[in-house]
Amino acid sequence: MIAKELGLPYQNFIIDKRSYYNAIQEATYVTETTQQEKAQDQFISLITNIISEAVIISDNIGRILRFNLPAERILVKGEHCDDVQTLFGIDLQALLNLPPKQLVEIREKK
Structure with missing residues (x-):
């Protein structure tokens, strides 16, 4: 454990496979949604700025x-x-x- 080796406080959590899988799915969804929103915002910004x-x-x-x-x-x-x-x-x-x-x-x- 990196935290333990560095002398930082840490807490161990034991979770079941289903909870782990759900957490990974949620993190993946949030990451993908954020990336899509950022790409959409960049596209809107680009289009808005090239319009005279x-x-x-x-x-x-x-x-x-x-x-x-x-x-x-x-x-x-x-x-x-x-x-x-x-x-x-x-x-x-x-x-x-x-x-x-x-x-x-x-x-x-x-």
Whole structure:
């Protein structure tokens, strides 16, 4: 035991084969899920950053999750905003129904 050889505190656990197998399965699932989420996040980031138009990604309640540089330049104007409603002064549902040109006009007035 490495911990014992290094003089570190340790605790021995005796578990049955089924529990060991379940723990390995759970660890494998968590690892694979984390890797998939990371790959998906990297893909979304890549796509968002190569789009030359302003892109703001929010969750279903309007919290801003990410935005690209053109969105930052045009819309944020140095302000710190955590949600779409604060950024535009209107709720998410109303925002989704507006044409892009009107969004820019709203930000310019604000």
